[in-house]
Structures are given as C-alpha cells and as structure tokens.
Amino acid sequence: MSIIFNNVRIPMSGxxxxxxxxxxxxxxxxxxxxxxxxxxxxxxxxxxxxxxxxLIDAHSxxxxxxxxxxxxxxxxxxxxxxxxxxxxxxxxxxxxAMEDARRAGISTCMVCPGSERPISGICSILKTNGNSADxxxxxxxxxxxxxxxxxxxxAARNGEKSYVTRMGISALIRETLMKAQxxxxxxxxxxxxxxxxIDMEALIPLIRGEVPMRACAHRAxxxxxxxxxxEEFKLKLVIEYGTEAHMLATVLADKKIPVxxxxxxxxxFRYELNEKTxxxxxxxxxxxxxxxxxxxxxxxxxxxxxVAAAMAIQYGLDxxxxxxxxxxxxxxxxxxxxxxxxxxxxLDGDLALxxxxxxxxxxxxxxxxxxxDLFVFSDELKVESGT
Amino acid sequence: MKTILxxxxxxxxxxxxxxxxxxxxxxxxxxxxxTSAKAKKGKAVPAPKKxxxxxxxxxxxSDEYILPGFIDxxxxxxxEEEGVGWYDADFNESFGxxxxxxxxxxxxxxxxxAFKDALHxxxxxxxITPGSxxxxxxxxxxxxxxxxxxxxxVIKESSGMKFAFGxxxxxxxxxxxxxxxxxxxxxAVIREWLMKAQxxxxxxxxKEFKEREIKLEALLPLIEGKIQARxxxxxxxxxxxxxxxxxxxxxxxxxxxxTEGHLIAKELGKWKARAVVGPTxxxxxxxxxxxxxxxxxxxxxDEGCVVALTTDHPVIPIEGLSVxxxxxxxxxxxxxxxxxxxxxxxxxxxxxxxxxxxxxxxYDADVxxxxxxxxxxxxxxxxxxxxxxxVI
Numbered sequence: 001m002s003i004i005f006n007n008v009r010i011p012m013s014g015x016x017x018x019x020x021x022x023x024x025x026x027x028x029x030x031x032x033x034x035x036x037x038x039x040x041x042x043x044x045x046x047x048x049x050x051x052x053x054x055l056i057d058a059h060s061x062x063x064x065x066x067x068x069x070x071x072x073x074x075x076x077x078x079x080x081x082x083x084x085x086x087x088x089x090x091x092x093x094x095x096x097a098m099e100d101a102r103r104a105g106i107s108t109c110m111v112c113p114g115s116e117r118p119i120s121g122i123c124s125i126l127k128t129n130g131n132s133a134d135x136x137x138x139x140x141x142x143x144x145x146x147x148x149x150x151x152x153x154x155a156a157r158n159g160e161k162s163y164v165t166r167m168g169i170s171a172l173i174r175e176t177l178m179k180a181q182x183x184x185x186x187x188x189x190x191x192x193x194x195x196x197x198i199d200m201e202a203l204i205p206l207i208r209g210e211v212p213m214r215a216c217a218h219r220a221x222x223x224x225x226x227x228x229x230x231e232e233f234k235l236k237l238v239i240e241y242g243t244e245a246h247m248l249a250t251v252l253a254d255k256k257i258p259v260x261x262x263x264x265x266x267x268x269f270r271y272e273l274n275e276k277t278x279x280x281x282x283x284x285x286x287x288x289x290x291x292x293x294x295x296x297x298x299x300x301x302x303x304x305x306x307v308a309a310a311m312a313i314q315y316g317l318d319x320x321x322x323x324x325x326x327x328x329x330x331x332x333x334x335x336x337x338x339x340x341x342x343x344x345x346x347l348d349g350d351l352a353l354x355x356x357x358x359x360x361x362x363x364x365x366x367x368x369x370x371x372x373d374l375f376v377f378s379d380e381l382k383v384e385s386g387t
Numbered sequence: 388m389k390t391i392l393x394x395x396x397x398x399x400x401x402x403x404x405x406x407x408x409x410x411x412x413x414x415x416x417x418x419x420x421x422t423s424a425k426a427k428k429g430k431a432v433p434a435p436k437k438x439x440x441x442x443x444x445x446x447x448x449s450d451e452y453i454l455p456g457f458i459d460x461x462x463x464x465x466x467e468e469e470g471v472g473w474y475d476a477d478f479n480e481s482f483g484x485x486x487x488x489x490x491x492x493x494x495x496x497x498x499x500x501a502f503k504d505a506l507h508x509x510x511x512x513x514x515i516t517p518g519s520x521x522x523x524x525x526x527x528x529x530x531x532x533x534x535x536x537x538x539x540x541v542i543k544e545s546s547g548m549k550f551a552f553g554x555x556x557x558x559x560x561x562x563x564x565x566x567x568x569x570x571x572x573x574x575a576v577i578r579e580w581l582m583k584a585q586x587x588x589x590x591x592x593x594k595e596f597k598e599r600e601i602k603l604e605a606l607l608p609l610i611e612g613k614i615q616a617r618x619x620x621x622x623x624x625x626x627x628x629x630x631x632x633x634x635x636x637x638x639x640x641x642x643x644x645x646t647e648g649h650l651i652a653k654e655l656g657k658w659k660a661r662a663v664v665g666p667t668x669x670x671x672x673x674x675x676x677x678x679x680x681x682x683x684x685x686x687x688x689d690e691g692c693v694v695a696l697t698t699d700h701p702v703i704p705i706e707g708l709s710v711x712x713x714x715x716x717x718x719x720x721x722x723x724x725x726x727x728x729x730x731x732x733x734x735x736x737x738x739x740x741x742x743x744x745x746x747x748x749x750y751d752a753d754v755x756x757x758x759x760x761x762x763x764x765x766x767x768x769x770x771x772x773x774x775x776x777x778v779i
Contacts, residue, residue, distance in 0.1 A: 150474050153474065164481065165517075167477055167486075167517060168486065170490065171480075171486065171488045174601060179599075182599055183598075185597075186598070219496075220535075221495060248535075248536070271475065272474065
C-alpha cells in the first residue's frame with residue numbers, strides 16, 4: 001500500500017516543523033518534504049497534526065503475559081539457567097495488549113522472558129502489526145537477558161534455590177559464562193567432535209560479542225555487578241530498569257553503557273525501588289548516557305510509554321530528548337537504528353499520527369502505520385482513496 | 388595537596404609519643420617528626436615554617452591523639468544492610484553447602500550506614516566475609532570504608548576463603564534434614580572439596596584438560612597458597628580440627644573467633660597462630676560460646692600468637708571495635724597491645740602490614756585524630772583521613 005500524509009508537522013531539529021508531506025511506499029518511507037506529488041492509494045489530510053516515528057519500547061513482555069488470565073509465559077519457575085528460551089515461541093499476537101500497543105502508537109517492542117531467574121532467555125525485537133510473531137519479527141536474537149538483585153532473590157528463596165544472595169546470583173552467572181566460553185573454545189578446535197548443548201549454543205552469540213548481555217538491575221550495586229561480570233567476560237552490556245543508574249551516571253557514561261530506564265510510574269513496593277525518581281533520565285543524559293524509557297509491560301500498561309517521557313519533562317528534561325528516548329534512542333540501543341526510530345527516507349514505514357503534541361497526554365492517536373500497514377483510530381480523520 | 392598535622396600525641400612505633408608534625412601528601416604519609424627528635428638536634432626551627440603552611444592545610448592537634456585508622460579483620464559490613472530486612476541479606480548461600488565461588492565483593496552495598504559508622508569509630512579498613520552457614524562459604528574481600536562503588540573502595544577483591552566449623556553448618560543443614568549434621572560431616576565436606584581441588588590442579592596442567600569448573604577454579608588460589616584460609620571456629624576442638632585440615636592440605640590459615648583459644652593457648656603458640664578474636668561483647672547465645680572471655684587476647688599474645696580483635700559486624704556494631712580493645716584493657720591487657728590488636732596485628736593477619744596498620748613514612752595516609760584517649764569510650768573522632776582525603 002502507498003500512503004501520503006499531507007500538511008503534517010514532523011519533528012525536526014528539536015521542534016515540530018509544519019506543512020510537511022510524508023510518503024510511504026512498499027512498507028518504507030519513500031519521501032519526506034513539502035513538494036511531494038505522487039498518485040497513491042491513501043491520502044490523509046492531516047491539518048497540521050503531529051506525525052512522529054512509531055514508538056519503541058525497548059523492554060517488555062508483550063504477548064508473553066496473557067491479558068485477563070492468571071497464567072503467563074514469562075517465567076520458568078523450575079529452571080535457573082535457560083538462555084535457550086525464545087520469546088517467539090510464547091508470544092500471542094492476538095492478545096489484547098497488542099491492540100493496546102498499536103493504539104498507544106507503539107510499532108516495535110523488545111520482548112523478553114521474565115527477570116526472576118539469573119539467565120532467563122534471549123530477547124527478540126517484534127513489530128506490533130503481525131498476524132503471527134514470525135511476520136512481525138525484526139531480530140530474533142538481540143541479546144541475552146540476565147537478572148540481578150531482589151526479584152531473583154525472592155524467587156530463589158521461595159524455591160529453596162542455591163542463590164538466595166547477591167553473591168550466589170553472580171556466582172551462578174559466572175559459572176554459566178565460564179562453561180559457555182569453554183564450550184565455544186572446544187567447538188572452535190575442530191579436533192573435538194561433540195554433542196551440542198542447547199543452552200550453551202544459545203550463549204555463543206553473546207560470548208562472540210555479537211549481541212549484548214541485557215542485565216536487569218535496579219540498585220547501584222547490582223548494576224556494578226553486571227558491569228563487573230560483563231568486563232570479565234568481555235561482553236557488550238545494556239542495563240535494563242536502572243532505578244539507581246543515576247547514582248552511577250559518570251561510570252555508565254565513561255563505559256558507554258546504555259540504560260533502558262523504567263518502569264518509573266510504579267510505587268516503591270520493593271526495597272530496591274527506594275531511590276526511584278523521575279529525574280534519573282535527565283541526570284543520565286546530561287552525563288552522556290544513552291537512555292530509553294520502558295514501561296516493562298505488564299509492569300505498567302503498555303499505553304504508559306508516552307507518560308514516562310512526559311513525566312521526565314515535568315522533572316526537567318527537554319522535549320527533544322524525551323521524544324528521542326521513545327523513538328531513535330531505543331532503536332539504537334536495540335541495534336536497529338538503520339531501520340527504525342526516525343522519519344527519514346529509506347527507513348521502515350512506521351509512523352504515528354497524533355491530534356496534538358505527542359507528549360501532551362491529552363493528544364489522541366489518530367492513525368498508526370507499521371511496515372506500511374495503516375491502522376486508523378479516529379472517525380474524523382480524512383482518509384481518501386487516491387487517484 | 389598537602390596536609391600537616393601539628394602537635395598532639397601520636398601512637399608511633401608501638402607507643403604514645405609527642406608529635407611535632409605529620410605530613411600527608413598524595414595519599415601517603417611523607418614525614419613524621421617527634422618533638423623529642425627535634426629537641427635532640429637542638430636546633431630552633433623558626434620562621435621558615437610559615438612558608439610551607441602557605442601551600443598546605445595545617446591542622447593543630449594539640450592535646451589530641453593521632454592514630455592509624457583501625458582495621459577490623461572479620462566483618463560482614465553491608466552484606467546485610469542495616470535497617471532493611473532480608474531483601475538485602477546477602478550473608479549465606481544457605482542451600483549451597485560448598486560455595487567457594489561466591490564472593491562477598493559481589494554483594495557489597497556501599498551506601499550502608501555501617502561504612503559511615505565505621506569512620507566515626509575510627510575504623511578505616513575492614514575484611515568482609517560471607518557467613519558461616521556453609522562448610523565452605525566463599526571468598527572474603529578487603530575494602531576501605533570510603534567509595535561510591537566497591538571498585539573504588541577495594542584493597543583486595545579476593546583475600547581469603549571462608550570455612551566454617553562447629554555449630555553453624557551443623558545446625559543449618561541439620562535443620563534442612565541434609566548432610567552434614569555433625570562435626571564429622573562438616574570436616575568431610577571440606578576435605579572432599581580440597582581433595583578435588585588438588586586433583587583438579589594436577590589435571591589442569593595436563594593436555595587433556597578442557598573444561599573449567601568454577602568452584603574448583605575458586606579453590607586454586609588457596610591450594611597454591613596465594614590466598615589464606617579463614618576458619619570460623621569457636622570451640623577448642625573445632626580450632627584443632629581446622630588446623631588438622633590446614634596441615635593436611637598445606638593451607639595458610641587464620642583462626643576466626645577463636646572463642647576457646649585460651650584453652651589451647653600452648654598449642655596455638657606452638658603453631659605461631661594468627662587469630663581474629665571476637666565478637667567478645669556478644670552474649671553466650673549458643674553452647675560453643677560458653678567459655679567466652681575478654682582474657683583470651685592477652686593469653687594468646689603471651690604465647691606469641693598474632694591476635695586481632697573483631698566486632699563481627701553486624702553481630703556487634705562496627706563502632707564497637709575500640710570498645711572491645713578497651714574491655715581487654717579492663718581485663719588486664721596493656722594499652723599498647725590492645726591498640727596493636729586493632730591496628731598493626733590485623734594488618735599483619737591480612738598481609739597488608741607494608742601499607743596499613745601503622746603511622747610510618749610511606750604508609751597509606753589512613754589517619755584518625757581523636758579528641759581524647761582512643762580507648763576512653765567518651766572520646767570522639769575529630770578528623771579522619773582515608774588515603775589522605777579528609778572524610779570526617
């Protein structure tokens with residue numbers, strides 16, 4: 001399908017630039033400017049409304065949590081080390097939350113298993129438009145999820161596991177990574193023919209440095225533990241949650257470690273959330289750390305991603321960086337900045353049209369485009385068939 | 388940046404003496420002059436002194452006491468952050484049995500109030516160890532009391548391997564209805580792992596060796612003599628069992644708690660034992676503490692052992708270290724040796740006596756200024772320097 005947005009505002013160098021046209025063809029952004037003339041299938045007269053790139057949540061359990069049921073496909077409570085779990089095998093594309101995500105302007109999510117076990121599985125990047133997870137898939141192996149701190153301790157304590165302390169969690173992760181290094185070395189030396197081990201196989205891209213360790217950590221100490229282990233095993237690292245990351249802003253900036261920050265709009269119901277503040281994003285960004293917001297669905301409803309950015313503005317962050325933290329920065333943290341996160345010729349046709357400023361929570365989403373598929377949410381929007 | 392402490396009474400070369408000045412530069416002590424030495428030279432030192440003052444911070448310590456920062460050679464600071472609850476209890480992997488690969492360093496919480504309390508109590512360095520639930524508990528670390536991250540505070544990430552004898556492991560695993568529930572069982576678990584580690588070391592040197600095992604990797608530095616064995620033992624017979632195992636496997640061992648050490652003082656003296664005694668200020672809350680006394684330190688020192696005192700924080704709060712020393716004085720120990728038990732001796736036991744535990748030129752500038760005698764519990768720390776930085 002080809003679509004043109006006429007007379008729309010788009011973000012440009014820190015403000016919204018009016019009177020623009022954006023053309024989407026064959027699922028990609030084909031042209032951006034004020035002088036586009038082309039016959040298309042759908043013409044949308046936007047009357048100076050706001051068009052932004054489809055939003056990205058860089059950490060969620062979308063589709064793994066099943067709405068309105070008491071069971072989920074997030075955590076494997078009877079196993080400790082499961083890097084071979086793949087979100088694709090558990091995502092339910094027809095779950096209501098997928099529609100909620102689209103209605104919130106979210107076109108892409110990183111989906112991962114839960115953070116109750118030290119190593120819980122791989123992280124995948126999905127679009128929200130597919131009828132099957134395979135259709136929406138962008139990158140299947142985009143990192144290995146590891147978890148530190150209280151949540152892991154709570155789960156271990158309930159299951160009488162041998163890692164009820166922070167020391168035990170680090171030890172178990174080290175043990176696994178050491179095995180994976182040796183497994184990979186054995187595999188490299190062709191003399192040794194060996195039976196494959198599925199969990200070790202899943203860790204090879206991590207050991208080779210192709211994908212990052214995505215470390216769930218709230219407290220400063222847990223973030224440092226992740227950094228320490230990543231450095232010992234020469235792994236790329238992304239911090240997920242990062243509730244106390246602002247306390248280590250200079251350390252994270254020096255080491256160029258990005259943070260997927262949130263969920264911040266929750267009560268302090270665990271001790272490790274005690275230092276939670278909406279000022280974190282600004283402190284981290286001012287220090288030079290890459291920050292993306294997350295609502296950690298179902299930690300928070302997926303619709304609250306925009307709210308996270310707006311709350312950060314309330315606490316001093318500027319609009320430009322707040323918007324970037326739900327569009328191009330998560331694209332870069334997920335390693336898909338060549339395809340997503342900006343309104344630019346050649347990038348994926350993922351666009352969200354809002355009735356007003358997208359970070360004003362009163363603004364409505366009127367239409368969403370994902371890979372060129374058009375979803376219209378407003379009866380008043382003027383969508384005409386082209387000639 | 389230069390800091391000069393002038394006048395006052397310094398604990399120097401094992402005794403209290405009158406200080407003329409102590410100079411701190413780049414985190415180290417660069418000069419110590421006593422008034423007696425100056426008098427000997429017979430030279431009046433007049434005006435030029437003012438010149439140096441211009442580029443340095445000068446602190447007048449008249450009538451005050453200047454001591455090295457105290458060292459507690461056995462604590463659990465921040466493994467269980469104070470006032471929090473079990474969320475932050477990172478003490479014992481109490482379902483793990485033998486966990487040589489867990490490291491206290493990975494559970495430090497630098498914002499724990501105990502670090503500040505330590506500084507107020509004149510303590511600038513502590514060894515932090517996992518708990519004593521497991522026969523093999525994990526790796527100890529040594530840190531200073533200042534730093535935003537554990538990395539900033541560290542002296543040694545892995546300084547020793549914790550072993551536990553006696554009631555604790557027996558109780559923890561007995562209650563879980565698991566092996567070991569006897570003292571024999573505890574010793575057997577320890578022997579089994581040390582034996583495995585010795586064989587692993589041999590195997591590692593052959594060409595067939597391919598895959599590492601993290602628990603045995605963790606025991607290698609111990610087997611190779613690079614780190615010390617730390618034996619938690621209260622009862623005399625448990626201390627002797629620990630020694631027996633140390634001999635069998637050729638380990639360098641420190642005896643922690645050593646509550647009944649005075650009952651086997653002759654033996655400990657013969658072994659030239661190094662002991663970290665305490666927490667003596669706790670109650671006799673379990674049978675193995677029934678013979679606890681503040682006299683242990685003096686009796687062991689008289690036999691030639693190197694003895695340090697410990698609070699075992701959080702069993703006794705860390706500020707209690709100087710109080711423990713004072714209690715020993717009340718029970719007959721002389722003041723100089725009581726102070727050594729919280730300065731020089733723990734430094735020797737931790738293998739840091741070339742940089743900590745004394746005020747000497749070239750040593751780390753961990754210096755504490757007390758407004759009265761440090762073993763008078765009413766005295767306060769007026770200034771505390773860690774690596775030359777004034778932190779109080």
